[in-house]
Amino acid sequence: MCSLCGVLGGRGHWTESTSTPEAFASRLDATNRRRERQTRTAIANRILKHYGLTLKDWGGSSYILSTKTGRTVIVDNLSEIWIAAEALTQGECDPLDEGLLADLGTGR
Amino acid sequence: MTQYETLIPINVITGFLGSGKTTVLSKLLRAPDMGETAVLINEFGEVGLDHQLIEHAEESTLLLENGCLCCAIRDDLKTSLRNLFSRCARGEIPQFRRVVIETSGLADPVPIAYTIMAEPVLQYHFRLGNIVTVVDAVNGMESLARYPESEKQAAIADRIVLSKTDLCEPGDEAALRAKLAEINGAAPIIDAVRTGLSGLDADTLLAHDIYTPEGKRAAIDAWLGEHDGGHDGGYEDAHAAHTSDVSSFCLWFDDALDWTAFGIWMTMLLNRHGDRVLRIKGMLNVEGVADPVLINGVQHVVHPPTHMTGWPDADRRSRIVFITRGISRERIEASLAAFNALANPAQSGRAGVAAE
Numbered sequence: 001m002c003s004l005c006g007v008l009g010g011r012g013h014w015t016e017s018t019s020t021p022e023a024f025a026s027r028l029d030a031t032n033r034r035r036e037r038q039t040r041t042a043i044a045n046r047i048l049k050h051y052g053l054t055l056k057d058w059g060g061s062s063y064i065l066s067t068k069t070g071r072t073v074i075v076d077n078l079s080e081i082w083i084a085a086e087a088l089t090q091g092e093c094d095p096l097d098e099g100l101l102a103d104l105g106t107g108r
Numbered sequence: 109m110t111q112y113e114t115l116i117p118i119n120v121i122t123g124f125l126g127s128g129k130t131t132v133l134s135k136l137l138r139a140p141d142m143g144e145t146a147v148l149i150n151e152f153g154e155v156g157l158d159h160q161l162i163e164h165a166e167e168s169t170l171l172l173e174n175g176c177l178c179c180a181i182r183d184d185l186k187t188s189l190r191n192l193f194s195r196c197a198r199g200e201i202p203q204f205r206r207v208v209i210e211t212s213g214l215a216d217p218v219p220i221a222y223t224i225m226a227e228p229v230l231q232y233h234f235r236l237g238n239i240v241t242v243v244d245a246v247n248g249m250e251s252l253a254r255y256p257e258s259e260k261q262a263a264i265a266d267r268i269v270l271s272k273t274d275l276c277e278p279g280d281e282a283a284l285r286a287k288l289a290e291i292n293g294a295a296p297i298i299d300a301v302r303t304g305l306s307g308l309d310a311d312t313l314l315a316h317d318i319y320t321p322e323g324k325r326a327a328i329d330a331w332l333g334e335h336d337g338g339h340d341g342g343y344e345d346a347h348a349a350h351t352s353d354v355s356s357f358c359l360w361f362d363d364a365l366d367w368t369a370f371g372i373w374m375t376m377l378l379n380r381h382g383d384r385v386l387r388i389k390g391m392l393n394v395e396g397v398a399d400p401v402l403i404n405g406v407q408h409v410v411h412p413p414t415h416m417t418g419w420p421d422a423d424r425r426s427r428i429v430f431i432t433r434g435i436s437r438e439r440i441e442a443s444l445a446a447f448n449a450l451a452n453p454a455q456s457g458r459a460g461v462a463a464e
Contacts, residue, residue, distance in 0.1 A: 015371030023415040082379035095376040101446045
């Protein structure tokens with residue numbers, strides 16, 4: 001249960017290797033939850049930049065997604081990030097979009 | 109936290125109207141290992157008949173009151189499963205080790221999967237097991253062509269059972285099998301008639317999946333089937349000949365995949381295209397992980413990843429089966445490679461697709 005809002009939470013998100021340590025045992029020797037979150041935030045920001053958004057880790061428990069004008073949304077996991085990103089931009093965040101892939105390829 | 113593998117598996121038996129779901133189910137329930145199975149029946153136009161056929165399971169049978177098990181009424185499923193678990197805990201009904209849900213012929217099984225995986229209480233007691241889809245060999249081809257519900261039921265199946273093959277022409281059966289392979293190349297097709305029905309193996313159909321020690325290797329073999337050679341033959345052939353917009357294909361990646369980048373990519377893909385990405389199944393070589401990581405998703409519903417102990421052979425390539433509606437292999441491949449390259453700048457944009 002979330003200590004802040006009292007909402008019953010589910011099991012950890014499937015993308016977090018620390019939620020299923022039995023599947024990632026050898027990887028977890030060399031990494032930890034906080035480091036994985038840092039990497040996730042860094043890679044996600046490469047993509048979110050295309051949409052004018054930035055992501056920050058918030059206390060190792062949530063993420064803050066922000067627009068350039070300062071609008072922010074707090075999200076818990078990757079699945080929520082994309083829902084919030086589309087709501088903030090009023091557009092589609094499509095990983096198959098050729099414009100996005102071109103940006104990623106050139107590092108813009 | 110409860111290990112996912114130890115949760116009570118819930119199998120879904122689905123299939124279009126009149127396909128023979130109940131006949132198959134009633135045979136499977138007679139297997140010795142299926143004795144501790146609770147059955148949930150969704151009645152729709154078959155009132156009474158279904159219940160009569162499986163009345164031997166009445167001790168642990170709950171009949172859902174409404175029609176289809178779709179999003180609008182999944183509260184019923186939630187309530188039924190919670191009640192089932194509570195009654196068992198109170199000793200009012202016998203212990204059970206498995207639940208089988210028989211859907212109505214028009215049902216979309218995905219909301220059932222979602223309810224099991226996402227409901228705050230159920231997810232700590234139950235997990236989704238194999239989805240078994242029964243296809244009628246006489247009318248199946250027409251149902252697949254005319255009814256999206258039927259096509260989707262076949263596309264998301266872990267196992268496909270062909271019924272009534274003794275009533276159709278051999279050529280028709282071959283055409284149906286080709287069509288099913290095109291829609292879902294990763295699901296084994298079992299002929300219910302030639303196995304004599306009573307020969308239907310409950311372990312193979314229901315019990316063995318990637319979350320059981322017995323089922324992991326068999327599941328991988330089924331997913332990848334004839335594609336172990338690194339060529340995409342079966343999927344490619346099916347794709348080239350396809351006549352509908354649902355198709356299955358398999359991607360192979362030479363380089364290890366970065367788990368974080370993969371998670372970002374897949375959540376983004378499912379958020380935007382989850383309605384068209386019907387299944388994803390794969391065995392991944394994840395950077396920094398010695399054993400292969402198995403992934404398994406049904407539209408927006410993704411199982412927690414699991415692993416095999418050791419690789420099945422010397423081949424260390426990642427391989428992922430996609431079943432999509434109207435999304436090409438090339439677009440998926442280019443996108444995943446680009447995302448993976450974000451975490452591995454030393455790699456080229458293409459992660460190396462062996463089949464090409």
